[in-house]
Amino acid sequence: MSNINTLDKDIKVPKHRDIRSLPGFSWFSLGFFIYLYLPLFILVIFSFNSSISATVWESFSVAWYFKAFANDDIQRAAKNSMIIAVFATLFATIFATMAALAIGRSKKIKYKSVFTGVIILPLMIPEIVTAVATLTFFSAIGLSLGLGNIIIAHTVFCIPFAYMPIRARLQGMDEGLEVAAQDLYANKSDTLRLITLPLLAPGIFSGAMLAFIISIDDFIITLMVAEAGANTLPIYIYGIVRKGITPEINAVSTILLIISIIFVTLSYWIGKKR
Amino acid sequence: MKKFIKFLGASAITLSLGMTSALAAEELFIYNWTDYTSPDLIKKFEKETGISVTLDTFDSNETLLAKLKSGATGYDIVVPSHNFVEIFIKEGLLQEINASKLAGYENIADDFKNSFWDTGNKYTIPWMQGATSFTIDTDVYKGDIHTFDILLNPPKELQGKVGMFKSASDVISIAQIALGIPFCSEDPAEMTKVLELLKQQKTHVKIYSSDGILERLTSGDVAVHQNWSGYSIRAREKKASLAYSFPKEGVPSFADNIAVPKGAKNYDNAIKFIEFMMQPENAALQSNFAGYANGIKGSDKFFNDAMKNSPEVNPPAGTKFKFVEACSEKAIKLETKVWETLLQ
């Protein structure tokens, strides 16, 4: 894949022949990113508002950040959200990758469409129904693992989100490379490790990202399944929305945003180094 | 890979075990409405008793009902509204506390000793009480605000600037008071009138939502909004022209109550909290935070000035407060039908 790109970079293509750019697409994308970031921009700005309003600007202040740092409830909720999202993403992505490989590559498995159906099933159910159904089920079997309950529920509905991009990626991958590797006497696990997984990596990466986003943002299912002391950030925020968002929430969101940008930049940087 | 999975499994188990072992110390798990518990109150309780409090929040009585019905929730104190107390008792979700035998019971106001939802305080003691009429911008509307007429048949300046709760019972009970129909009516003809009135009102309503009311009122997005009296105080503090209406037709009211769910792990600590809340000084601390009156005699001595002088807590003389009841199955069916027809 990368060799194609280096190839492209080296060849000078006459402008009218450059097929990589379609007229208007770059401007359109720019517009899209503005659309994507406009609400966030407003959010960050108002986190520095001195008044309690998240909508009417008064003057610059960082007081809300101190307040947010001093707020135990927010910190507990944020910690819970992070723990849940990390574990749910890990489990979901591992399960989804295994399943995608088995369904996409294994010759031994029958009823592949049935398994696919099962895996994308959580997508077909509206969240509120999943929430009530899961709660009923958990209480019927007496499952009480604290955060574990939420991690289980999140893992289940994150699997299809992780699965879809991985499967899409696998579908477009040339099986020839793997066959060639095996022809050259690479054993199965070496083929997997050295050929399939690296090629699959972008799919796994987008899958994991999706799963994480879904988990950290989930509200209704978490609200229903959560046990005492397991409040997450969305639940806390939903409560705050009721009285009107204060810049304290903007401050927390900005902090989360900065952490995510650091995290994302770091992974980008590590990926580049390799 | 396998090792990695094992590691993950192991850490997940440690994590959940860690959660449970943390329960060993003296603890109290409170489940209350969002933004409804004074942080100072909790700090004071923790300091006096050495019990560490964990506070979780819910958004509606229905959520609380669903949670408690599911069993293992781990809460020691819950705060249902008065019209749900009966349901909780009937469903066998509450544990008896026999408040009359507890220290400080003499402080409970007589109204709450003989409330229709829990006579004799076998299961509950009062937490906060307030109204659910509406907040109005007196800069926009200059006339008499103490009537439901301006909410239900808005004059020109208020048309298209009306906000209502997104809750069947809260909206319908206002129409019922205005029409002189009893709460929980089982009469289809009466409920048809309610529907007609609300349909007619809907053409002037901008939004049905119980969230973000403060923001909409202070930004001028709406000029009148159904609201809780305690939140109206906060709205007024941000925008002085906002006033709370105590309609002469009657004011729909609520009383939230402290109760102990069945299966509470820290029953003794819950009782300690209940006794703590029957002390006037502590009840006042909570009132000062939330902006609602409480049911504890003598607590007004400890109110801060904002509370003492607030028009939202001190309604005009002669105001009739009407407590919504727990409706029958038939009444709820009619109510749901009216609500769904209104919003379809």
Add this chain to the structure above:
Amino acid sequence: MKLIKDILNRYKGVLPASLSIGIFMLIPILIIVVYSFMIPNPNGGVRTGFSLASYQKLFYDYDLFDNLVFNAGYLKIIFRSLWISIISVVASLLVGFPVAYYIAMQNTERRNLLILLITIPFWTNLLIRTYSWILVLRDTGLINSTLMSLGIIDEPITLLYTEGAIVLGLVYTYVPFMILPIYASLERLDIRLIEACRDLYSTKWDALRYVVFPLAKPGIIAGSILVFIPSIGAFIAPELLGGGKNLMLGSLVQLQFSSGRNWPFGSALAVVIMSVVLIALLIQAYNARKNGSEIVH
């Protein structure tokens, strides 16, 4: 014993995913299906007994006077939700495809950067992001005040609390689910294919249509499904941006499980949503088979 071992060995790849979903999803769903045939308990939950009333209620319902009459109300809500979801899918595709294509055509470094830029906003809570849109759209909001100060309009235009606002919110929320799969299938696109096309004197748009589009198809289908399904049960965008004046399916289901206290009807509505989704998936599978191309799975 050997048989079990053999099966375990053969299916070990799909087992973790299938089992966790089978136990924690399939069983709860079966419970919901069973509930839809039961009798509502006045305080929430269900009573034992068999009844088709919940399904009948979709078409014929008792009015306030207890007469059984044809009632288009629920069908109206179902079609409104379908309509808004379909519009959202189309809008997401129109917005998402050019962006995914643009990203896929960049060099590796920029690609990864842009994909990360797409995911970053979603680290911020959905409620807060939706709330920010209120600040942009409302009468005293960013758009209206800008237009008014520029003298383009005198009166604020109603942007918030409309169906357009719901679509905007849904697209905003779910468009990454469209972009990421399309990008994943375009990313491996061999540019030489398009170059070959261009060498054969096809226009850029023809190349897009006959080369890029077919290759992107699995991604487009996956993306459409990923956008359609959450849209049809969506709750937050309709409530916050739509003003809650007209119910959508998500809110209607939520209502049944909360203050409506009619769990069987809520379950029946859930079964309806599942059926709609299933039908959409079947149509897609049928089309794919007819066209001879490979199905998503």
